[in-house]
Amino acid sequence: MLNTVRVAVTGALGRMGQEVVKMVVRDPELTLAAAIDAKHVGEDIGEILGLGTLGVKIQDQLEIALLESKAKVMVDFTTPHVVKRNMEVAIASGVHPVVGTTGLSHDELSELDKLCRESGISALVAPNFAIGAVLMMKFSEMAAKYMPHVEIIELHHDQKLDAPSGTAIKTAELIRKVRNELKQGQPNEKELIEGSRGGYMDGFRIHSVRLPGLVAHQEVIFGSLGQTLTIRHDSIHREGFMPGVNLAIKKVMELHGLVYGLENIMD
Numbered sequence: 001m002l003n004t005v006r007v008a009v010t011g012a013l014g015r016m017g018q019e020v021v022k023m024v025v026r027d028p029e030l031t032l033a034a035a036i037d038a039k040h041v042g043e044d045i046g047e048i049l050g051l052g053t054l055g056v057k058i059q060d061q062l063e064i065a066l067l068e069s070k071a072k073v074m075v076d077f078t079t080p081h082v083v084k085r086n087m088e089v090a091i092a093s094g095v096h097p098v099v100g101t102t103g104l105s106h107d108e109l110s111e112l113d114k115l116c117r118e119s120g121i122s123a124l125v126a127p128n129f130a131i132g133a134v135l136m137m138k139f140s141e142m143a144a145k146y147m148p149h150v151e152i153i154e155l156h157h158d159q160k161l162d163a164p165s166g167t168a169i170k171t172a173e174l175i176r177k178v179r180n181e182l183k184q185g186q187p188n189e190k191e192l193i194e195g196s197r198g199g200y201m202d203g204f205r206i207h208s209v210r211l212p213g214l215v216a217h218q219e220v221i222f223g224s225l226g227q228t229l230t231i232r233h234d235s236i237h238r239e240g241f242m243p244g245v246n247l248a249i250k251k252v253m254e255l256h257g258l259v260y261g262l263e264n265i266m267d
Ligand code: NAP
Pocket: 010, 011, 012, 013, 014, 015, 016, 017, 036, 037, 038, 039, 077, 078, 079, 080, 082, 099, 100, 101, 102, 103, 126, 127, 128, 129, 130, 160, 216, 241
């Protein structure tokens, strides 16, 4: 019999969590071991998602769910308020976290990395699991070396809890590594409406748009004399994140400590 990876999904009834459950159920190399969410506790996750009875009931106690299910990997798409605790519980339970929830600070990531290394449990945190978004970040890093005047516009659905997006912050960090230090724009500029120039990070601006109908989108605009370059990525459906999540589930156990970013496990 095929030795499958047992996967627990936290936030299983969320927009992303539902896609993860479907992806895990469809992959013969993976087994859905547990589904954790605050709603529909005790009900079969398959019946709720229209997948038929799966024999996996929704639980709201993560420690117990991980212990009973013998999960090897926990995939977390929950909220910025609970993700850190969920990761701590998983690491303490010997379960490898694969995390898409955004909003973890640098300090929190370092703390979790330390915890991973102390307990010998590896983790992968990625602010964006879409392969196209990883390429957008890479191309932006390449362009910033030659066109250092840049602004980022990220656009998401109106229920997103954090701003700017984790992808925008990660893009800014990559750009910072290669961009020559410079002060952009007009030094005497005056904002007539507070916030209209967006958030300031590392010498350039990040703008966050929140509207119903959007999923996850980002434009990185570079400007120089007589030309502009726009690098844009659009996530049109949440299914687009699943090949990246699938890859992470299969690779996370081979990693060391906490690895940040899908690009680190892509060939
Ligand atoms: P969502 O629809 O609000 O889903 C979150 C789910 O988690 C909800 O069902 C929520 O239940 C549940 N939840 C809350 N606290 C929980 C807990 N303690 N234990 C278990 N479940 C809990 O949000 P989403 O759109 O799926 O996004 C989730 C996260 O993923 C966000 O941080 C988002 O930015 C991020 N994201 C990342 C990527 C990526 O590629 N990395 C892509 C898209 C989204 P309630 O509704 O009852 O609170």
